Amino acid sequence: MEVLGLLSDGFLIAFEPLNLGLVIFGAAVGLFIGAMPGLGSVNGVAILLPMTFLVPPTSAVIFLGAIYYGAMYGGAISSIMLGIPGASTAVATTFDGRPMALKGEADKALVAAALASFVGGTISIILFTAFAPPLAEVALAFGPPEEFALMILAFATFVGLGGDDIPKTMFSIFIGLVLSAVGFDIVSGEPRLIFFDLTGFSHGINFLVLAIGIYGIGEMLWTVETSRGSVAMSSATVSVKRTMAALKELMGTWKTMLMGSFLGYFVGILPAAGATPGSLMAYGIAKTVAKDPETFGKGNINGVVAPEAANNAASTGSMLPMLTLGIPGSPTTAILLGGMVIWGLEPGPMLFVEHKEFVWGLIASLYAANLFALLINIAFIPAFIAVLRLPFTILAPIIFVLCVVGGYVPTLDMHDVWLMLIFGVVGYLMRKLDYPLAPAVLAIVLGPLAERSMRQSLIGSHGDMMTFFERPISGTIMVIAIILLVMPLIKVIRQRSKGETA
Amino acid sequence: MHKLSTSALSLSLAVGLATGTAMVNSEAKAAKGEWKPKKPIEFVIMAGKGGGADRLARFIQGIIEKNKMSPKPLIPINKGGGSGAEALQYLKSKAGDPHVILATLNSYYTTPLRQPKLGIDIGGYTPIARLAEDTFQLWVHVDTGIKTVKQYAAAVKKAGKKGWKMGGTGKGAEDSLVTAMLMKKIGAAVTYVPYKGGGKVAKELIGKHINSTVNNPAEQVGFWDAGKSRPIASFTPPGAMKGKWGTIPTFEELGYGKDMVYYMQRSIVAPGKIPDAAKDFYVNLFEKVYRSAEWQGYLGKKGLIPGWLTGDKLQDYFLAERAKHAKMLGK
Numbered sequence: 001m002e003v004l005g006l007l008s009d010g011f012l013i014a015f016e017p018l019n020l021g022l023v024i025f026g027a028a029v030g031l032f033i034g035a036m037p038g039l040g041s042v043n044g045v046a047i048l049l050p051m052t053f054l055v056p057p058t059s060a061v062i063f064l065g066a067i068y069y070g071a072m073y074g075g076a077i078s079s080i081m082l083g084i085p086g087a088s089t090a091v092a093t094t095f096d097g098r099p100m101a102l103k104g105e106a107d108k109a110l111v112a113a114a115l116a117s118f119v120g121g122t123i124s125i126i127l128f129t130a131f132a133p134p135l136a137e138v139a140l141a142f143g144p145p146e147e148f149a150l151m152i153l154a155f156a157t158f159v160g161l162g163g164d165d166i167p168k169t170m171f172s173i174f175i176g177l178v179l180s181a182v183g184f185d186i187v188s189g190e191p192r193l194i195f196f197d198l199t200g201f202s203h204g205i206n207f208l209v210l211a212i213g214i215y216g217i218g219e220m221l222w223t224v225e226t227s228r229g230s231v232a233m234s235s236a237t238v239s240v241k242r243t244m245a246a247l248k249e250l251m252g253t254w255k256t257m258l259m260g261s262f263l264g265y266f267v268g269i270l271p272a273a274g275a276t277p278g279s280l281m282a283y284g285i286a287k288t289v290a291k292d293p294e295t296f297g298k299g300n301i302n303g304v305v306a307p308e309a310a311n312n313a314a315s316t317g318s319m320l321p322m323l324t325l326g327i328p329g330s331p332t333t334a335i336l337l338g339g340m341v342i343w344g345l346e347p348g349p350m351l352f353v354e355h356k357e358f359v360w361g362l363i364a365s366l367y368a369a370n371l372f373a374l375l376i377n378i379a380f381i382p383a384f385i386a387v388l389r390l391p392f393t394i395l396a397p398i399i400f401v402l403c404v405v406g407g408y409v410p411t412l413d414m415h416d417v418w419l420m421l422i423f424g425v426v427g428y429l430m431r432k433l434d435y436p437l438a439p440a441v442l443a444i445v446l447g448p449l450a451e452r453s454m455r456q457s458l459i460g461s462h463g464d465m466m467t468f469f470e471r472p473i474s475g476t477i478m479v480i481a482i483i484l485l486v487m488p489l490i491k492v493i494r495q496r497s498k499g500e501t502a
Numbered sequence: 503m504h505k506l507s508t509s510a511l512s513l514s515l516a517v518g519l520a521t522g523t524a525m526v527n528s529e530a531k532a533a534k535g536e537w538k539p540k541k542p543i544e545f546v547i548m549a550g551k552g553g554g555a556d557r558l559a560r561f562i563q564g565i566i567e568k569n570k571m572s573p574k575p576l577i578p579i580n581k582g583g584g585s586g587a588e589a590l591q592y593l594k595s596k597a598g599d600p601h602v603i604l605a606t607l608n609s610y611y612t613t614p615l616r617q618p619k620l621g622i623d624i625g626g627y628t629p630i631a632r633l634a635e636d637t638f639q640l641w642v643h644v645d646t647g648i649k650t651v652k653q654y655a656a657a658v659k660k661a662g663k664k665g666w667k668m669g670g671t672g673k674g675a676e677d678s679l680v681t682a683m684l685m686k687k688i689g690a691a692v693t694y695v696p697y698k699g700g701g702k703v704a705k706e707l708i709g710k711h712i713n714s715t716v717n718n719p720a721e722q723v724g725f726w727d728a729g730k731s732r733p734i735a736s737f738t739p740p741g742a743m744k745g746k747w748g749t750i751p752t753f754e755e756l757g758y759g760k761d762m763v764y765y766m767q768r769s770i771v772a773p774g775k776i777p778d779a780a781k782d783f784y785v786n787l788f789e790k791v792y793r794s795a796e797w798q799g800y801l802g803k804k805g806l807i808p809g810w811l812t813g814d815k816l817q818d819y820f821l822a823e824r825a826k827h828a829k830m831l832g833k
Contacts, residue, residue, distance in 0.1 A: 049560075050567040050575070143711030144695075184584040187696050188673055191584065199591065203583040325708075326724045327701045338557045342564035342796070348724020412579070452698065459695050460667050460711075 007129055010360030013058065014368050022055070022063040023365055027373040030070020031380075035078050037212060037406030040087030041071035041315075041332045049339050057343035058361050064339065065319075065362060066369040068332055069121065072275070072312045073373045076113035080304070081106060081388055082399050084216035084406060089275040089311040091211045091445075092283040095438050096296060096303025098219065103299050106388055107238040107381060108246040112301050113308045114377040115250055116257055120309030121370040123261040124268075124316035129363055133352065136324035139269050144456035145468050147270065149477035151450035154277065156484040157284030158439045166488060168435050176443025179205050186452050187459075200415025207444040209407050209420045214437050216403035217424025220396055222431060238385045249301060256286050256302045257309045264310025268317020274330030275314035277449065280442050282310035288484065297438065316366060323347055323359060537779035538573055539601055545576040546593065546604045548586030554636075554700050554718060556580060558768060559605040562633070565796045572787055576603075585613045585674070590622045596773040600780035603630065606769045608676050611824040615831055616674050624820060628772040628781055631788040632811035632819070634801055636766035637743065638680050639733040639750060641715045641722050643707055651735050651756055654714070655688040661713070663691040669703040669712035672696040677703075677716040679830050680737060680764045684716070687758055707731060718766065719747060719805030737764045738807070747805040767823070768806070769816065785812050 013019060033044035044067050052060035075090030080097035093113060100109040127135070142150075159169055182193040183204030194201045260282040267278035286306035287296040296303050318330040326348035328334035340347055345355055352359055387395075407420035427437055461467035469475045545563060549555035556578075563576045581589035586609040596602045604627075614622040642648045648657055658666045670677040678694060685691055695712060697703045700721040707715045707722075708730050715722075716737075725731040736743060736750045739760075743750070753762035770788055772781065791797055792810055801808050811819055 046578070050564065053564075053568045140705065140709035143706065143709060184587075186672075186698075199588075202588055203581070321705075325705055327705050334556070335560070338560035339564070341557060341561055341800075342568070346724065349728035349730070350724060456695050456697065459693060462664055462693070 003129060006356060006360045007364060009357065010362075010364030011367075013357060013361035014062065014364035018055065019059050019062050019361070019365060020368065022059055023066045023368045024372050024376075026063045026066025027070040027073075027369050028376050030067035030072075031074040031077075031373065031376055032070075033067065034071030034074025034076075034090070035086045037078055037082075037084045037086055037216070037402045039406075039409065040075065040089065041068050042335065043409070044068075044071055045332050045335045045339075049335060052339065053342075057340075057345055058358050060343060061336070061340065061345075061358070061362055062365040062369075064336055065366055066373075068315055068336075069312070069366065069369045070373045070376075072121075072315050073114060073117045073377050075311070076117070076304075076308055077110065077377075077384060078402070080109045080113060081384055082216070082395075082402065083219040084399060084403055085208070085211050088208055088211070088445075089279055089315075090307070091207075091215075091276065091441055092279045092307035092311075092438075093304055094211075094215045095283060095307075096298075096300050098215070099297065099299035100301070100304065101388065104237070105299065107242055107385055108249070108301065109304050110381050110384060111243055111246045111378070112250055112253070112304045114374055114381075115247070116253075116260065116305040116308040117312040117377075118370060118374040119257045120261040120264055120312035121316065121373075122367070123258070123309075124265040124313035125363065125366050125370065127262075127265055128316055128320060128366075132320055132324060135269055135320060139321050139325065141473060142270050143471075144453040144460065145471055145474040146477070147453035148450060148457055149468055149474040149481065150267070150270070151446050151453065153477050153481040153484070154281045154284060154442065154446055155450075156481040157281060157288050158442055159485055159488075165434070165436075169439050172430075172436055172439040173443045176210075176440035177447045179210065179440075180207075180444045180447025181451070186448070187455055198415065200413055200419070203411060203413070204448075205419065205444065206410050206416060207441065208410055209416045210423050210444050211441050212403050212406050213420040213423025214427030214441065216399060216406070217421060218427030218431060218437075220399055220403075221424065221428040223392065224396070238382050243381075250305070253302050253305045256305045259285060259289075260306040260309030261313045264313030265317040267310075268314030268330070269320050274318050275311040276445055278314035278317075279307035279311040280445060282306040283438075284442070297436065312370075319362075323351055323362075324349060537600070537777060537783045539783070540574070541601055542574050543572070543576045544602045545578045546589050546602060547578055547580050548582060548589035548604065548606060548609060550580055550582035550699075554720060555605065555607050561800065562605070562791055562797075565791050565794050566787070568796070569790075569794060571790050584617070585609045585672070587613050587617060587620055587622075590614065590624075591620060593627060593771075593773050594622060597626075598775040599773055600776045603770055603772050603784060606767065606771055608766050608823075608827070610767075610769075610771075611820070611827045612674055612676075612679075612831065615824070615828055624771075624824065625817070626774040628774055628776050629816040629820060630770040630772055630781065630784045630812065631792065632767055632769040632809055632816055633788065633792055633797070634768045634806040635809045636718050636720075636768060636806050637747075638677065638716050638718060638737045638764055638766070639722070640684065640735050640737075641704075641707060641717050641731050641733055642713070643710055644730060644732050645710070646713070648734065649732070651688070651753070651758070654734050655690060658688070658690040658692060658714075663693060666690075666692045666714070667712040668692040668694050669706050669715045670694055670696055671698070671700055671703060674831065676764070676766050679827075680716045683762065683764065683830075687753075687762065704731070723804065737762060739763055742807055743805060745802060765807070767809075767819075769811075769820075 033039050045064050052063055075087035076093045078084050078086035079090040079093040080101050083094055083098040085091040085094050097109045182201050185192045263282050264278040283306050286302050287293050290302060318333050321327045322333040322337055328337050337347055345358060404417055407417045457467050468478050547556050547559045559578055563578055566572050566576055581592055589604060593604050614620060648654050668681050681694060700717055703715050704717050704721045706712045708725050722731050733750045735756060736752045738752050740752050740755050754760055
């Protein structure tokens with residue numbers, strides 16, 4: 001096995017004292033960056049990039065790779081504990097992580113997130129090690145029709161969920177789609193839906209603004225209303241016994257972990273998709289295939305496991321098109337790519353031939369980064385839990401400040417902060433009226449991707465819709481999506497006919 | 503209190519007199535142009551994260567950081583909305599602020615031309631330096647078997663407008679102008695499909711989702727080296743490109759005329775009305791970048807043409823290019 005030989009050479013590089021130290025340091029820094037709302041892996045890597053000129057290029061990329069990984073772990077922490085997505089990739093983790101914390105199961109949710117991240121990360125690196133070049137071909141086979149089919153599949157998983165009110169879900173998706181259309185038209189470049197001629201709308205509505213508004217501010221308003229005078233926010237505890245019990249329960253979620261890992265990795269490979277759509281899709285599928293879909297959104301452990309396994313797997317996946325094709329699979333890898341150019345490493349098809357030691361050193365260090373991120377994360381869980389036991393009167397202002405900072409940082413525009421506050425109030429009201437909010441977040445993330453790929457496909461086919469069905473890959477995905485969409489309808493009809501015969 | 507301040511004043515006067523010569527010297531120096539940034543410099547990029555312009559800007563930031571050329575760091579900020587309209591509006595609002603600079607590309611002229619409502623006049627900004635001119639080539643997948651412009655023209659005509667897809671980065675973008683120029687010349691028509699960024703366009707060609715592209719060398723060089731894509735001809739004057747890039751025939755050499763040339767400028771500008779001393783600081787800074795081994799090495803490898811230009815000459819160049827683009831866009 002040539003691959004194993006190369007990998008063991010890679011481990012020799014990864015375990016050099018300097019590199020190993022950078023892996024541990026990077027994973028710890030990343031964990032913190034990921035946990036801070038608004039400071040995702042993109043910002044972390046961008047801020048620390050200039051610092052890496054002090055070390056050799058391979059060590060520099062290893063360091064940044066470890067930050068990327070750590071941030072994927074860290075994003076889950078504030079999602080679970082505060083209900084604010086720490087990074088865009090951890091939005092889906094709030095859906096069930098936050099309800100778990102409110103039920104007093106914060107420790108279980110954190111352990112689940114850490115373990116799922118580890119499993120997702122490990123599976124994806126193994127896939128990367130074994131099949132990098134052939135999978136690059138898969139990425140190439142994905143043109144606009146295939147991308148669009150995948151987006152429809154993602155929407156279908158959210159509509160086809162049992163338990164939710166389908167008209168309300170559709171409404172939520174459409175609101176998200178309208179918001180995602182704000183900004184400049186992607187084909188003609190004309191301004192579109194610039195409300196009240198405010199220039200702040202010209203850069204579109206950043207979906208973190210929506211997510212932090214709905215989940216951070218909205219959640220806080222909700223808690224204020226429901227908890228009233230109660231002192232503690234949740235009865236969070238942690239003990240070895242509880243952690244063991246949590247691990248035991250997690251064994252039962254292995255199917256979800258595997259599904260999230262493979263799906264996340266695959267979505268991550270496709271250029272322009274990345275970890276955020278991957279984690280949202282994993283959540284949708286986990287809910288669709290679950291026996292108890294109605295418990296999702298109310299603290300189902302599978303709802304934490306699926307997106308967390310997927311976002312870590314996708315972060316490895318998105319390195320694949322970057323290294324093999326020179327095209328970043330996510331915003332963070334785009335920054336990494338810029339760094340590699342400065343260090344004189346040319347990403348692209350020739351990298352695996354010309355810079356073997358770099359590629360395999362990076363892959364080997366990802367294994368190490370994954371392990372250390374898990375250990376550091378687990379070690380800090382008691383500290384996180386202690387934060388949760390703060391009285392709500394102290395915690396609420398902190399959450400509020402973090403939300404405002406998180407809304408401001410990505411664009412440095414006060415406009416987005418006001419918008420976020422408005423979304424917070426709207427989100428609270430929607431929740432009172434029992435509208436599902438996750439589909440709106442999904443729509444604002446996937447809306448631009450779906451629109452672009454649909455218009456590219458139709459320009460290419462001169463308006464012929466059959467282009468989505470004629471090609472083998474996109475046709476297959478489309479058919480699955482349509483089956484998922486009509487499934488709830490069939491269920492309803494079946495139940496009715498059963499009722500009639502009985 | 504009053505006494506104290508008087509004595510303080512006289513003391514400072516005495517010190518001033520004692521170090522008189524030194525003071526005069528440094529003051530004269532300051533007047534001559536010893537401006538230094540007092541806080542981090544905002545380095546605005548008129549395109550989104552991860553595209554060609556963004557990568558280049560971050561590369562420049564890397565050179566400055568690595569060689570410690572600036573006393574304060576440059577902070578890249580992406581303002582890519584509306585083909586750079588967002589960045590240009592921002593620069594306009596920052597008139598007189600010496601801590602903001604902008605990395606430009608050709609949307610610097612095309613965006614204000616296409617959206618006159620924005621009310622942007624690039625003549626009002628302060629030109630700093632042109633660092634390079636990027637070039638364009640016509641690319642196909644090697645599996646098409648096309649090797650010459652003649653074969654290319656024949657294949658496009660045979661396939662017809664509906665059958666031939668040309669990838670690009672959007673209506674009014676540089677590659678769409680070059681595509682229009684090429685199609686007019688060979689008397690054919692294609693379907694132009696817009697993607698997000700030149701890197702994505704290059705990937706779509708390799709995945710055979712489109713039939714040809716007009717890409718920058720940096721976007722295709724990896725696939726060319728790997729034997730997947732092939733440059734048919736270059737939109738440059740003969741002899742302008744060196745090394746392996748020089749082996750690609752130019753349209754002019756192939757007899758398609760001198761007008762088959764198109765460049766993408768890579769320049770730095772500052773807001774209008776900044777102090778002359780600050781302008782001098784930036785010109786000096788980017789001259790160091792331009793002369794650095796990293797920059798010169800990058801130019802050669804990525805097929806960019808060195809083209810240092812500054813001051814009034816650069817402003818004249820911008821205005822001439824604007825006039826040229828107004829004509830191309832039919833405005």
